[in-house]
Amino acid sequence: MSRLDRAGIARRVAADIPPGSYVNLGIGQPTLVADYLAPDSGVILHTENGMLGMGRAAVGDEVDPDLINAGKVPVTEPPGASYFHHADSFAMMRGGHLDVCVLGAFQVSFAGDLANWHTGEPDAIPAVGGAMDLAIGAKSVYVMMTLFTDAGAPKLVPSCTYPLTGLRCVSRVYTDYGVFLIEPDGVTIRETYGIEEPDLRGKLGL
């Protein structure tokens, strides 16, 4: 099997989400996952700006400025949706009620530490949004990302060098080269794409 593209990673994540799960898809790449959920999966999407049972992106006349997702993209309201305020929405997350949260990342450590909110550049304007809440809120946190930076550096690392979003919070990492399980005794490679496992271990120092 060859290296996955973004759609391939999203498809792989979608296949691992149990039917009927309550799921928050982070902004950016993770939103692609929604496109690969089976229509009868019964997966219910949460958006942290106050909606459960969020629908797909709105098109044309469906666009309503009062109905947006966490990325401020207009979405739709399918039957069975509900609205709530921000304290209730984050209580829902912090209280561990979501089954899965899918996030992008700059780096994930072998212990499951997540860095996805700040590049650490001194002149960057800090902005965390709901990243830290999402990182610690769901029963399982899946990261989806390319395994290497454009410069070729691994993003699954012994220890994050970027500012942390959460400690030991990531349970799985879905990448273009493989799927990794973060377990108490270390990282397991569940599958690889376009690379042999020994080579992958070598590149990551696993």
Added chain:
Amino acid sequence: MSRLDRAGIARRVAADIPPGSYVNLGIGQPTLVADYLAPDSGVILHTENGMLGMGRAAVGDEVDPDLINAGKVPVTEPPGASYFHHADSFAMMRGGHLDVCVLGAFQVSFAGDLANWHTGEPDAIPAVGGAMDLAIGAKSVYVMMTLFTDAGAPKLVPSCTYPLTGLRCVSRVYTDYGVFLIEPDGVTIRETYGIEEPDLRGKLGL
């Protein structure tokens, strides 16, 4: 002016509640206050079991087992009422949003300590309900009670001997013999009924 009866005390309290106030009337005697609020006072009643804008006691066909006050008495729903759950209801109280709370008491200390939930008898079954939340929740806490026990002991005392409900929380005490203001520098007698102030001071050790 002669010593007040229960209705007289309730009338006196009602007269001191500013128009438009949000008010919680405790169970027992304090509920009488509602009968003496002017119809156009705009006073809005809160009941801690989850309703703002509570109406009068229900009669006949109005009785609905799902619509009760904190004393479990059926009440009515006037236009402009709202319902909320218990955590929100007590947040409303604890957060200091109510203007006035009127409570009964076994004892009030000169410093405004309140004892109204437990007689301290060793075989009594303890039951606090919302008493402690009410005691510390409103901007002003008014107590209405008879000034003396049946045995003739004062209930406005230098220091409560009954188990406390709240510390330094009472701002006024309305009784059959007089109205007392609890202020940082001590107790002021605002008016007396059927007794001269010096006599009253003497009886209370004020």
Added chain:
Amino acid sequence: MTLVVESADEAVAGVSDGATVLVGGFGTAGQPMELIDALRRLGAKDLTVVSNNAGNGSQGLAALLAAGQVRRIVCSFPRQKDSYVFDELYRSKRIELEVVPQGNLAERLRAAGAGIGAFYCPTGVGTPLAEGKETRTIDGREYVLEFPIHGDVALIKAHQADTLGNLVYRKTARNFGPVMATAAKLTVAQVTSVSSPGSIDPEAVVTPGIFVDRVVACPSPAVLAEEGAAG
């Protein structure tokens, strides 16, 4: 995922001995009578029950207590005019009691549902119910440290549900239902009717389906408790 089940017995299946059971209701308003009856039939014992009151008359929670299935009860106001079942058990030392101020009961349940580790609360400072508890002065005011109350199971009564488990309540029968729904591992709701998604206004949903594991329709008339003093 919310399951719509056919009977109250199915709804409480699996509740085990020693479980902490959150029971909705303020007096009889919002008390899930049919679910409690099913729990009694199931026979689970050594239960800890968390509920505002300790039963009214001889039905519902009072009957569960009478059956000897409850080892300990956490509530704000056990003593009511019609709490004779509890009174007798308590006086004969056959049930343990923890009395919690009503607002603290609600807030501790909320904290459990909201992932809050503990909170500083002004209620009860200086009273016997705060004895032995940690305190802290913040901005000149004293607070007591209070911890969450987690349930293994919550049994609640709502008005209507859709098949996704979204709930609306009815008047003051709402009371503890919405917070208890968030605070238990397994939340079971009895409702008067279950309808299809879209039948409840999304703006008016009080408990989103994510908090509800099982729903059962039990069309049952509400009943009035006798008046009791002080909640």
Added chain:
Amino acid sequence: MTLVVESADEAVAGVSDGATVLVGGFGTAGQPMELIDALRRLGAKDLTVVSNNAGNGSQGLAALLAAGQVRRIVCSFPRQKDSYVFDELYRSKRIELEVVPQGNLAERLRAAGAGIGAFYCPTGVGTPLAEGKETRTIDGREYVLEFPIHGDVALIKAHQADTLGNLVYRKTARNFGPVMATAAKLTVAQVTSVSSPGSIDPEAVVTPGIFVDRVVACPSPAVLAEEGAAG
């Protein structure tokens, strides 16, 4: 008591220099544009603004920032595609920034409204945003101690009000409005229309009138912010 006032200017009258102003909205959804414009006209300065974002485009909150009236902003996500007004102020050190995780912002506002002195929160543990904060391990999990955020004024946008100040919101424009309404000494709501008591279903009221001091009808079209990453 809730006052229904005739204009946005009347609604914000009395907001003083140095005030802490809670501003509702997530991006432009729920952002009380007319009230913010009125605050700009009022000219109150040295303000601390608490809001999820730091303004979009050149309208509303962004315009208030551009007018130099805001000394400090507390928010979760200042940097957006269209936050150029804030970006410029921040880079030229003409505004102070405190970044707070979004859920902590909401919970700290709720704590202020609910009379909670402080709470232990798991969010941010081990991250730069928890540096210097007190921590505590409870049942094996580490938490950070977080304190309430109180406002002098809250400016929020709701959908409809009745003359008693009861509010309902519209879809995801609800966001921070209900918690901010509870957390300020003076809460001002702009709505599309004000109706008589009884026109809002008591079961569907989101913000009871007790939290609302002033209401003004400002029929204004909602506008879309540009998409911004991560909330």
